[in-house]
Amino acid sequence: MEPVVDFDLSRCKFIDEVYAASGLDGRPNIVEMDPLKFEHLILPLSESAA
Known part of the structure; x- marks a missing residue:
């Protein structure tokens, strides 16, 4: 089958x-x-869980 379009x-x-x-x-x-x-990222999480 021949291609329909030939790309350059x-x-x-x-x-x-x-x-x-x-x-x-x-x-x-x-x-x-x-x-x-x-530690600074996790500290507020641990304080709020307590």
Whole structure:
């Protein structure tokens, strides 16, 4: 079966892939967080649970 349209690939530019949704989530990554910053993040949670 012959293609319906022939594309001229010499006019196309290919770029490196980018994970577009990576910047949408603004929550901190607690695995990569500094231990002191993690403590300051968790402290209000533990105080409110008590």
